[in-house]
Amino acid sequence: MTHHEHPDAAVVRRGYEAFGAGDAETLASLMTGDCTHHSPGESRMSGHFKGRDNVLAHYGMLGELTGGTFRVELKGVYPDGRGHVMSVHRWHGDRNDRGIEMDGGLFFTLVGGKITDIDECVADIPESDAFWGAD
Numbered sequence: 001m002t003h004h005e006h007p008d009a010a011v012v013r014r015g016y017e018a019f020g021a022g023d024a025e026t027l028a029s030l031m032t033g034d035c036t037h038h039s040p041g042e043s044r045m046s047g048h049f050k051g052r053d054n055v056l057a058h059y060g061m062l063g064e065l066t067g068g069t070f071r072v073e074l075k076g077v078y079p080d081g082r083g084h085v086m087s088v089h090r091w092h093g094d095r096n097d098r099g100i101e102m103d104g105g106l107f108f109t110l111v112g113g114k115i116t117d118i119d120e121c122v123a124d125i126p127e128s129d130a131f132w133g134a135d
Contacts, residue, residue: 006079008110012087015115016074022063024056030115031055037118041125043132055118065132066093083110093131100131 005013011030018026037049037058045065049058062070070093078086088105102123109117122128 006081006085007113008081008083008085008108009077009079011110011113011115012077012079012085012106012108013074016072016087016089019059019072024060027059028052028056032111032114032116035114035116035118037120039120040122041129041132042134043129044135045132046129062093066095069094084108085110095131095133098131100127102128 015027015030018024018030031052033052034050035052035055037055039046039049039058045058045061049055070091072092073090075088075090078088080086085108086105087108088103090101090103092101093099104120104122107119107121108115
């Protein structure tokens with residue numbers, strides 16, 4: 001932990017820790033009820049997942065489709081002090097006979113110390129789409 005970490009950055013860091021530990025309860029506690037996650041591309045994992053339960057189900061699918069191999073290494077967390085936090089990470093997964101490793105990031109909006117919106121970005125959208133597949 002860095003000194004004087006902004007509270008919003010700390011929330012995002014806790015979210016990554018909970019995600020990595022498969023701790024859905026902690027993850028849920030960090031989000032508003034209407035939290036939305038936006039995933040890029042045109043695969044089965046793309047789109048707008050609205051509502052905390054749908055966001056958590058989306059995260060569950062990441063593990064399910066990769067046979068539990070999906071993992072994320074957090075590289076940095078950058079708050080703007082006005083309710084936004086940018087995170088960068090590297091994500092990994094194996095699916096069927098193929099593996100993927102890609103840089104990406106999330107752009108969070110926080111309200112009252114809770115995550116209300118998550119915009120996901122990936123280094124290579126077509127490659128990500130090919131990995132996840134159409135359906």
